[in-house]
Amino acid sequence: MNRSDLEAMAQRELQRQQAFRCRILCCASTPCLSSGGSAVYDAINEAIKEGSLDAEVQAVSTGCMGPCSRGPMITVQVNGAEEVIYEHVTPEIGRQIVAQHAAADAPNREATPEVESAPSLSKHVLPGDIPFFVKQKKIVLANSGLIDPERLEDYVAHNGYKALAYALREMTPEEVCREIINSGLRGRGGAGYPTGLKWDMVRKARGDKKYVVANGDEGDPGAYMDRTLMESDPHRVLEGMAIAGYAVGAEQGFIYVRGEYPIAAKRLERAIRSAERRGLLGSRVLESNFNFRIDVRIGAGAFVCGEETALMASIMGMRGQPIPRPPYPAQSGLWGKPTLINNVETFGSIAPIIQNGAEWFASIGTAKSKGTKIFALAGKVDTTGLIEVPMGITLREIVYDIGGGIPDGLAFKAAQTGGPSGGCIPAAHLDTPVDYESLRALGSIMGSGGLIIMDEHSCMVDVAKFFMEFCMDESCGKCVPCRVGTVQMHRLLERITDGSATMQDLETLKELCVMVKETSLCGLGQSAPNPVQSTIHYFLEEYEAHIRDHHCAAGVCTLDKRPVTEWVHA
Amino acid sequence: MSVKTSPQSRARPRAATEHPSGDPRFSLIDRTLKRFSFQQDALIEVLHTAQEAFGFLSDDLLIYVAHQLKLPLSWVYGVATFYHFFTLTPQGQHNCIVCMGTACYVKRAAEIVAALQQEYQITAGETTADGRLSVSTARCLGSCGLAPVLVLDGEVLARETPESALERVRQHLAEHAGGAKPETNGAGVRERNGIESNGGIHEPI
Numbered sequence: 063m064n065r066s067d068l069e070a071m072a073q074r075e076l077q078r079q080q081a082f083r084c085r086i087l088c089c090a091s092t093p094c095l096s097s098g099g100s101a102v103y104d105a106i107n108e109a110i111k112e113g114s115l116d117a118e119v120q121a122v123s124t125g126c127m128g129p130c131s132r133g134p135m136i137t138v139q140v141n142g143a144e145e146v147i148y149e150h151v152t153p154e155i156g157r158q159i160v161a162q163h164a165a166a167d168a169p170n171r172e173a174t175p176e177v178e179s180a181p182s183l184s185k186h187v188l189p190g191d192i193p194f195f196v197k198q199k200k201i202v203l204a205n206s207g208l209i210d211p212e213r214l215e216d217y218v219a220h221n222g223y224k225a226l227a228y229a230l231r232e233m234t235p236e237e238v239c240r241e242i243i244n245s246g247l248r249g250r251g252g253a254g255y256p257t258g259l260k261w262d263m264v265r266k267a268r269g270d271k272k273y274v275v276a277n278g279d280e281g282d283p284g285a286y287m288d289r290t291l292m293e294s295d296p297h298r299v300l301e302g303m304a305i306a307g308y309a310v311g312a313e314q315g316f317i318y319v320r321g322e323y324p325i326a327a328k329r330l331e332r333a334i335r336s337a338e339r340r341g342l343l344g345s346r347v348l349e350s351n352f353n354f355r356i357d358v359r360i361g362a363g364a365f366v367c368g369e370e371t372a373l374m375a376s377i378m379g380m381r382g383q384p385i386p387r388p389p390y391p392a393q394s395g396l397w398g399k400p401t402l403i404n405n406v407e408t409f410g411s412i413a414p415i416i417q418n419g420a421e422w423f424a425s426i427g428t429a430k431s432k433g434t435k436i437f438a439l440a441g442k443v444d445t446t447g448l449i450e451v452p453m454g455i456t457l458r459e460i461v462y463d464i465g466g467g468i469p470d471g472l473a474f475k476a477a478q479t480g481g482p483s484g485g486c487i488p489a490a491h492l493d494t495p496v497d498y499e500s501l502r503a504l505g506s507i508m509g510s511g512g513l514i515i516m517d518e519h520s521c522m523v524d525v526a527k528f529f530m531e532f533c534m535d536e537s538c539g540k541c542v543p544c545r546v547g548t549v550q551m552h553r554l555l556e557r558i559t560d561g562s563a564t565m566q567d568l569e570t571l572k573e574l575c576v577m578v579k580e581t582s583l584c585g586l587g588q589s590a591p592n593p594v595q596s597t598i599h600y601f602l603e604e605y606e607a608h609i610r611d612h613h614c615a616a617g618v619c620t621l622d623k624r625p626v627t628e629w630v631h632a
Numbered sequence: 633m634s635v636k637t638s639p640q641s642r643a644r645p646r647a648a649t650e651h652p653s654g655d656p657r658f659s660l661i662d663r664t665l666k667r668f669s670f671q672q673d674a675l676i677e678v679l680h681t682a683q684e685a686f687g688f689l690s691d692d693l694l695i696y697v698a699h700q701l702k703l704p705l706s707w708v709y710g711v712a713t714f715y716h717f718f719t720l721t722p723q724g725q726h727n728c729i730v731c732m733g734t735a736c737y738v739k740r741a742a743e744i745v746a747a748l749q750q751e752y753q754i755t756a757g758e759t760t761a762d763g764r765l766s767v768s769t770a771r772c773l774g775s776c777g778l779a780p781v782l783v784l785d786g787e788v789l790a791r792e793t794p795e796s797a798l799e800r801v802r803q804h805l806a807e808h809a810g811g812a813k814p815e816t817n818g819a820g821v822r823e824r825n826g827i828e829s830n831g832g833i834h835e836p837i
């Protein structure tokens with residue numbers, strides 16, 4: 063396949079899609095499937111068959127549409143009319159939707175959906191102009207919810223693989239790296255290292271073989287951006303990896319997918335096969351001299367494998383234990399060869415940058431953080447789900463406009479970003495712009511994109527204990543500060559939450575935080591104290607209330623024990 | 633000179649590729665081994681296949697994999713115990729996974745775990761004495777919008793309270809009291825007794 067074949071394929075697919083008068087897009091990503099999405103899809107297909115509407119109406123199973131708590135979601139596209147989005151769709155509602163939009167609208171009638179006429183349906187309509195949709199800017203997730211992730215043609219029809227074709231024909235590897243540097247794209251895995259610089263480093267590194275690795279081991283509890291991207295638009299990730307392979311001179315790529323994501327792995331495998339069949343991956347990509355193969359590697363449930371050296375160990379079939387850096391993977395990575403490791407979301411940003419130019423990408427976001435970031439908004443907000451926002455948006459906009467505020471009339475208490483490596487941001491800092499530097503200044507990190515909102519019923523000490531327990535469990539045990547330090551910190555936090563701590567314990571805890579942070583080998587240990595430090599910083603009175611007054615304002619901790627010193631004095 | 637082959641003799645070559653124990657599940661492992669051309673790097677992939685086929689990684693299975701990949705047994709054991717996904721003990725007939733991701737935790741998933749532990753007298757990660765139910769916790773199932781989430785034999789239960797979750801589990805166990813295991817759980821143990829019968833070290837094929 064070459065460039066003109068690609069164009070022809072896109073045209074064919076577009077014509078095929080336009081031949082349908084009405085397309086019903088059904089979300090088939092994990093949250094919607096969990097709430098019964100597949101039954102809805104089947105019901106709609108049945109209804110189409112019953113009404114013999116096969117030629118006019120098409121049901122498509124797509125990726126994530128965003129508001130996961132409102133699933134199963136459905137979008138109806140009728141030719142010449144605005145899209146209508148439905149929430150909480152049941153199989154019965156699905157049949158009604160078919161009847162409403164397809165059967166009732168004869169082709170010669172005005173195609174405007176008459177939502178008002180069906181009261182039971184109108185309850186399920188989600189207006190397209192609510193802040194949840196308006197405040198978002200979809201670049202990486204542009205195709206998510208619009209295309210069928212299992213069909214290559216659908217992706218190609220949405221400008222897929224155009225960027226790869228352009229890069230292979232019009233750009234040298236050096237120019238590709240330059241373009242990425244100019245775009246200001248930074249690693250979306252959390253640390254925020256400039257992507258272009260990393261690419262350039264691997265490009266310049268010497269090695270007979272080089273590798274490209276996509277990190278899809280999304281271990282943060284409460285984050286599912288990477289999974290959604292891999293499930294909803296797998297070809298976007300593959301295209302980004304292929305462009306990276308061309309830029310750095312690699313012929314082999316690996317996608318490391320978390321073991322808990324079987325659907326994502328399946329769709330990626332299928333996407334790789336179909337791309338190889340059409341000559342978009344494999345040998346002589348798009349009839350150029352560039353070869354690039356991609357293999358999927360399934361993780362086996364270890365949070366530490368999100369760390370790049372541990373991830374490489376896992377790809378090589380070993381225990382996922384990190385090794386000290388330098389040498390960085392750019393010099394010596396998989397099997398000792400120069401290796402480029404980027405997050406899945408970073409690779410998802412590549413194709414739009416090549417297509418629209420670095421200036422376009424750099425015009426979005428703040429001075430130092432460019433582009434958009436995907437967040438998994440969850441916890442105590444009205445609408446939870448997956449959002450993509452331009453960098454620099456304030457937390458308040460995310461929580462109150464996009465998320466719709468805190469339910470049950472409760473007050474916002476804190477936003478937790480960055481999972482077990484991040485921190486809690488209190489209400490006083492709600493107007494902070496969300497970018498790498500601002501979040502770091504607040505003692506948290508951007509992280510991979512988990513954003514958990516907490517209200518008054520969340521005890522911050524308990525939250526810190528939860529994350530410490532996580533780090534304690536997930537510590538690989540290689541270095542002592544992390545292996546022993548996390549256990550000790552967890553023990554101290556446990557004492558604070560059961561009431562048997564003294565003020566001295568709080569001091570010890572603070573000291574331990576610094577020690578573990580300074581001396582651990584890898585990112586896991588170095589960032590493990592973050593949740594504790596940030597909650598002590600912003601919610602010290604809560605810690606003190608637990609210790610001094612045996613009082614948990616949120617009513618979460620039992621506090622039924624007493625410190626040993628009290629027994630002595632009694 | 634042509635010798636007429638009988639149906640039995642034609643079937644023989646196929647039989648030769650089977651594992652000496654006669655357990656057809658070993659052919660699944662062998663297929664993965666061949667796919668990765670017996671590369672030692674493929675250890676995790678092979679263990680995935682083995683666990684999918686057998687439900688858990690028995691000692692025999694680890695020995696077999698170590699032998700096939702020419703790796704020290706300690707190495708294979710080290711990898712199998714490092715990753716949470718692999719389990720070295722048989723799982724119960726039914727399994728219930730409670731998500732303990734941050735979003736679920738904030739919405740009081742810990743109380744659901746406590747309720748289940750109290751009811752069935754086991755701690756998370758264990759199986760009841762009669763082998764009926766395994767209760768475990770997961771880091772995050774990625775359905776944070778539906779928190780708190782449970783997965784009961786592959787079926788996702790969303791927005792549960794401790795009481796409702798307990799009720800669903802009780803009901804589920806009662807429905808399948810006959811011992812028949814629902815189809816939905818692909819990773820579960822299908823023939824638990826089948827494994828014990830292939831005891832001994834598995835010879836390479």
